Amino acid sequence: MLVDSNNRLVADTLEGEWNDKLRILANAREERERAREHDQFILDKAVHERLVAMTADFKKLWADPDTPNRERKRLLAHIIEDVTLVKLPAKGTTKVHVRFKGGKIQTLTTKSPKSSAQQITTQPGVVELVDRLLDDHVYSEIAELLNQQGYRLGEAGRRGRQDARFTPLRVAYLVHQYKLRPRHDRLRERGMLTKQEAAVRLNVHEQTVTRWAKHGLIASHASNGHHCLYEIPDGDLPQKQCSRWNRLVDRAAARVQSASQAKLSTEDERGVV
Incomplete structure (x- = not known):
């Protein structure tokens, strides 16, 4: 508008060319937007089809027994954003809040895993x-x-x-x-004696108690480890000077024979019944 009136024709020409360039630019921008929208539509459709195919492939790959666990972890990393665990000790369950990459959240409820101590209970x-x-x-x-x-x-x-x-x-x-209750306490409740107590009861040395138990003159009962408790009969107690080997063996053999006869007699009675 400030151009000299003598040059007004030139100004009009320049203004016309400028307006033409502006129209060309506007048309180019519109064409670009239309092309972008079209490309986006094609891309979205292709991505959708690919995602559907990936879903089917994912299930097959996950269920494949040849797929190692490390690959399963990598698959999960591609679809899961994060996981929040809320343990409910009173109910023995755990709530699992899973947030996927797309923003969807799914909540699962599962039994709480057993601790190491519970697994070996x-x-x-x-x-x-x-x-x-x-x-x-x-x-x-x-x-x-x-x-x-x-x-x-x-x-x-x-x-x-x-x-x-x-x-x-x-x-x-x-x-x-x-x-x-330990076995030692159970034997003590049944009246068993320690080696020292048995020696005092029989008025012999502790080694004699061990020998008599070895040859069956008195009964011994293991209380775990290398410890034994001794059962002293109410009658027919061994005498102090009867520890010679021949007399010990004879007496032990007599006890074994007597026990065997009693067992056979009991079995015969049961057979008769």
Whole structure:
């Protein structure tokens, strides 16, 4: 508008060319937007089809037994943003809030996993059986009996692991863990005596008590380890000077023979009945 009137024709020409360039620019921008929208539509459709195919492939790949766990973890990392765990101790369950990459959130409820201590917890029935066996057996015998009957330790035993077999040390641990009465206390309640007490009762040396028990003159009962308690009969007590080998053997043989005859007599009576 400030151009000289003598040059107005030139100004009009320049203004026309400028307006033409502006129209060309506007048309180019519109064409670019239309092309972008079209490309975006094609891209979205292709991505959608690919995602559908990936979903089917994902299930096959996940269920494939040849897929290692590390690859499964990588697959999850591509679709899951994060996971929040909320443990509910009172109910023994855990709420799992899963947030996917696309923003969707899914909540699952599952049982809480067992702790290491719970996984090796022995069944109550086994503990009760150990309690009964302690009346007549030592730890090594109890472990052998449990293994023979097919009992195993906790979760590891249910998985068939060989190291889940019972050992004397594990039986001793059960006795301590569940506060079962030790075999020593059970024998004492039945009137068994220690070696020192038996020696005083019989008025002999402690080594004599050991020899008499070895040859069956008095009964000895193992109380685990290398310790024994001794059962002193009410009558027919061994005499102090009867520890010669021939007299010991004769007396032990007589006791064995008497016990065998009594057993046979009992079996005959049962057979008659």
